[in-house]
Amino acid sequence: MLNVLSPTNxxxxxxxxxxxxxxxxxxxxxxxxxxxxxxxxxxxWHQHDHxxxxxxxVYGKVIIRLQDAEDITLEKGEFYVVPKGTMHNPFAEEECGLVLIESVSTKHTGDVESPLTKSIEDQL
Amino acid sequence: MLNVLSPTNxxxxxxxxxxxxxxxxxxxxxxxxxxxxxxxxxxxWHQHDHxxxxxxxVYGKVIIRLQDAEDITLEKGEFYVVPKGTMHNPFAEEECGLVLIESVSTKHTGDVESPLTKSIEDQL
Incomplete structure (x- = not known):
């Protein structure tokens, strides 16, 4: 568990x-x-099956490209939940700061290996 | 599932x-x-056992009072995770806007019934 005893900014x-x-x-x-x-x-492009x-x-703008659906454009203070099993590929023209919430078991780019792929261990 | 096809602001x-x-x-x-x-x-004062x-x-300030621990003061852009089984009682001197993330099974005030208690059905 990563729970801490102080606020996280x-x-x-x-x-x-x-x-x-x-x-x-x-x-x-x-x-x-x-x-x-x-x-x-x-x-x-990747998906998380489960x-x-x-x-x-948090700042900036990100476009969540979805297979077989309209792009989702997110600005500051907006969120979107990519449903499990949905192919997606996020894109930002300028730097964007994000909060992500995902299962502890979720792999960065699903079953797709990319030069950008990070393991959970990299993230801790 | 409450997943939607558009951003949530x-x-x-x-x-x-x-x-x-x-x-x-x-x-x-x-x-x-x-x-x-x-x-x-x-x-x-209540706890969620599990x-x-x-x-x-999101705006304002909230103090998370914890049993047997220092108060946690949270301001805009800060979060705190109250660990399961921890007696807590949030307090705000002025109105504060919050995002909460909790299990779909979590009851508003744990096993404590208060005039302020809301059921999950109230919240949907």
Whole structure:
């Protein structure tokens, strides 16, 4: 468990990140990790067969590209939950700061291996 | 499942709330609900035996009073996860807007019944 005895400041945790598409775990609530990530450009098309994934924008704008559905554009203070089993590929024209909520078991890019793929161990 | 096909704007969802201590479910990620709540004053001492509960401040300030531990003061952009089995009682001197993340099974005030207690059905 990653529960801590003090508040976690999301902006401060985001500020520690130096690499795009490299999520950091900053908390845990039940079986879900809370992560922050800075993203720019696109990740890779992938899906998580059994897990939903929540994207919340802290600053900037991200477009969640979905297979067979309209793009979802998220701005500051907005979130979207990519349902399990849905092919998706996030894209940000300019740097965007995100909070992610996903199962502790969720792999970064699903079963797709990409040069951008990070393991959970990388994120802890 | 409460997953929707469009972004959810947290501030807009908070603006719909007319009553303090009356959380509204605005999303679901895996087995966790995402809720918003406006709080002012104190709730009631209670615990959730088997479930953590995340409090994230959107505006204002909330103090999470904990049994046998220092109060946790949360300001905008900060979160704290109350570990399962921990007696707690949130308090806000002025109105505070919160995002809560908790298991779909979590009861509002644990096993404590208070005039402020809301059922999950109230929140949907």
């Amino acid at each position: 999301i902006a401060e945790e985001l500020a520690k990140i130096t690499e795009h598409w490299s999520p950091r775990v900053i908390g845990q609530v039940n079986d879900q990790y809370v992560k922050v990530a800075k993203v720019k450009g696109e990740l890779v 897990e939903d994934e929540l994207f919340l924008v | 947290i501030a807009e969802e908070l603006a719909k709330i007319t009553e303090h201590w009356s959380p509204r479910v605005i999303g679901q990620v895996n087995d966790q609900y995402v809720k918003v709540a406006k709080v002012k004053g104190e709730l009631v 479930e953590d509960e995340l409090f994230l401040v």
